[in-house]
Amino acid sequence: MDYKKAGVDIEAGYKSVELMKEHVKKTMREEVLGGLGGFSGAFSLAKIKEMEEPVLLSGTDGCGTKVKLAIIMDQHDTIGIDAVAMCVNDIACAGGEPLFFLDYIACGKNYPEKIASIVKGVAEGCLQSEAALIGGETAEHPGLMPEEDYDLAGFAVGVCDKKDMITGEHLQAGDVLIGMASTGVHSNGFSLVRKVFEKELTKEGLDTYYDVLGKTLGEALLAPTRIYVKALKSLKEAGVQVKACSHITGGGFYENVPRMLKEGTHAVIKKDSYQVPPIFKLLAEKGEIAEEMMYNTFNMGLGMIVAVDPSQVDAAMEAIRKTGDVPYVVGSIEAGEKGVTLC
Numbered sequence: 001m002d003y004k005k006a007g008v009d010i011e012a013g014y015k016s017v018e019l020m021k022e023h024v025k026k027t028m029r030e031e032v033l034g035g036l037g038g039f040s041g042a043f044s045l046a047k048i049k050e051m052e053e054p055v056l057l058s059g060t061d062g063c064g065t066k067v068k069l070a071i072i073m074d075q076h077d078t079i080g081i082d083a084v085a086m087c088v089n090d091i092a093c094a095g096g097e098p099l100f101f102l103d104y105i106a107c108g109k110n111y112p113e114k115i116a117s118i119v120k121g122v123a124e125g126c127l128q129s130e131a132a133l134i135g136g137e138t139a140e141h142p143g144l145m146p147e148e149d150y151d152l153a154g155f156a157v158g159v160c161d162k163k164d165m166i167t168g169e170h171l172q173a174g175d176v177l178i179g180m181a182s183t184g185v186h187s188n189g190f191s192l193v194r195k196v197f198e199k200e201l202t203k204e205g206l207d208t209y210y211d212v213l214g215k216t217l218g219e220a221l222l223a224p225t226r227i228y229v230k231a232l233k234s235l236k237e238a239g240v241q242v243k244a245c246s247h248i249t250g251g252g253f254y255e256n257v258p259r260m261l262k263e264g265t266h267a268v269i270k271k272d273s274y275q276v277p278p279i280f281k282l283l284a285e286k287g288e289i290a291e292e293m294m295y296n297t298f299n300m301g302l303g304m305i306v307a308v309d310p311s312q313v314d315a316a317m318e319a320i321r322k323t324g325d326v327p328y329v330v331g332s333i334e335a336g337e338k339g340v341t342l343c
Contacts, residue, residue: 012110016138019116023123027133031099041134043100043157053162057096061086062153065190069222071148073206076114078224079152080121081128082187085225086249087156088129089304092232093247095166096158098131103154105138108145118152121224129229131156164236168244168262168307175243175307175333177267178316181326182303184279186225188250189297193221196287212278220279228304230323235306238319244307248299255296257305257340266336269305270343274328276301295342307333 033042048054063082070079080103088098103122105115115138126133136154145151185193194201197217200208206218213220228247235242246260257267280301284294294300308316313329320327 012112012140015112016110016115019112020119023116023120024133027123027126027131029099029130029132032132032134038135041100041102043132043134048159051159051161054159055096055162055165057091057094057158057160058156059087059090059158060153060155061090062151063187065194066185066187066222067150067152068194069190069201069206069218071150072201072203073218073222074203075218075222076117077121078124078222080118080123081125081224081227082121083152083154084122084125084129084131084156085227086187087154088125088131088158088227088229089225089247091156091158092129092229093166093245093304094160095164095232095236095242095245096160097233098129098156098158098229100132100134101126101129101154101156102134103136103152105136105150105152106141106145107138107150108141109147110138110140114150118150122154125224125227128227131158166242166245168260170241171243171260171262171265171307171333173265173333173335174310176310176313176329177269177331177333178306178308178313178320179269179274179302179328179330180228180231180304180306180320181226181274181328182248182277182299182301183226184220184223184277186249186299186303188299189252192287192289192297193283196283196289197221210282212282214278226303226325228325231304231320231325232306234319234323235316238315240308240312240316240319242306242308246305248302248305252297252299253295253340253342258338260305260307261333261338263338264335265338266334267331267340268334268343269331269340273330274301302328302330305330
């Protein structure tokens with residue numbers, strides 16, 4: 001008896017590491033010390049000394065059951081972008097610059113090419129957010145997970161000067177809300193998505209082209225989460241003060257928008273102020289999902305919302321467009337009880 005007969009292939013693990021090295025290398029920053037394969041990832045903090053009062057920010061998350069669609073479609077090179085996005089968007093939302101990322105892949109069986117494909121997506125997400133991929137773990141779990149299954153999660157660390165943190169403390173009535181377009185469902189609400197499209201959750205079903213979507217169902221659902229790090233950095237470089245910021249993830253508008261508000265402020269968002277992607281309309285119709293539940297579960301086409309002074313709206317819109325993101329003026333801040341109204 002040996003470890004391989006027990007279900008864990010150490011040699012496959014070595015091969016996975018070799019195959020992923022080319023992808024990891026692309027994400028390196030000058031602060032990274034050492035290479036892949038050590039017991040820990042090392043990152044120099046020398047540059048942070050230049051800040052008046054540096055604050056470390058962290059985020060950890062996974063991709064939820066969206067991973068199941070990647071498994072059904074046997075397409076694994078974009079799900080890693082989702083894992084990175086969920087972490088770095090939270091850091092950027094607080095005013096931080098993501099520094100580095102580590103991933104964790106749990107699988108029923110280590111297929112080196114599949115693992116390398118997953119890490120390729122992780123590396124792409126790191127490139128988009130300018131974070132270094134300094135380490136990770138691939139854990140083989142025979143008997144706990146089916147051989148073809150895996151789960152993916154990650155952890156990111158970022159930094160910002162305390163004076164640049166986005167806290168909402170300066171938010172006031174009259175401030176304008178700007179939403180940034182999402183790429184689709186992103187990585188939240190997929191348990192409901194899978195329930196609605198239960199009969200379509202086959203390779204053939206997900207490869208079916210929908211005229212209303214302009215693409216296959218699988219392409220629409222597997223579209224990677226948009227990373228907004230560069231958009232928020234562009235706002236800062238343009239001199240725009242982001243007074244408050246909300247990453248629209250699980251819980252949709254009703255849970256996430258109030259998190260950006262201080263007591264005595266109320267957000268009003270106009271539903272017709274931007275274009276809702278067709279995937280959400282298809283979900284609502286096919287699943288007979290009430291509108292309030294849609295806005296309480298999904299991002300409905302807006303992945304990030306920022307609040308700015310009315311005098312800086314034009315500059316903010318220009319700065320966001322420069323990064324390839326699509327901004328919309330979607331509402332405003334009013335005095336009142338902390339919460340959000342969709343009208």
